[in-house]
Amino acid sequence: MSCGHCKRAVENALKTMKGVTDAEANMKSGKVLVYYEDDAVDVNSLKEAVTSAGYEVVDG
Template sequence: MERVTLKVDGMSCGHCVKALEKALAAVDGATAEHVQIGEATVAFDPARTNVGALIDAAADAGYGAQQVT
């Protein structure tokens, strides 16, 4: 497993946190380890997914995301 931290724009409340957790968890091979307003740490299996898919999942949920680490 690899880990990535994403900076996430557009989040403002607890509902946003839950929505992003759900979106990231829906990515095959990914586990949202820690999500808070403005940031998400995700563990993922690089054989099953990649950072681009996680960023796309955040975008599909309505949030802008970019890789921090």
């Protein structure tokens, strides 16, 4: 993530998912903190949302 547009795109891709209550992307670290309901969302679907928005997911 190198710009505000990228940050918002990743956050919006996650926030529009059912069960996600918030998402906060950090441009400097390239990480995203996601708040979600465990019983409504799984990690793979979070990754898919980010990938579908055109961004790479790196575990770790």
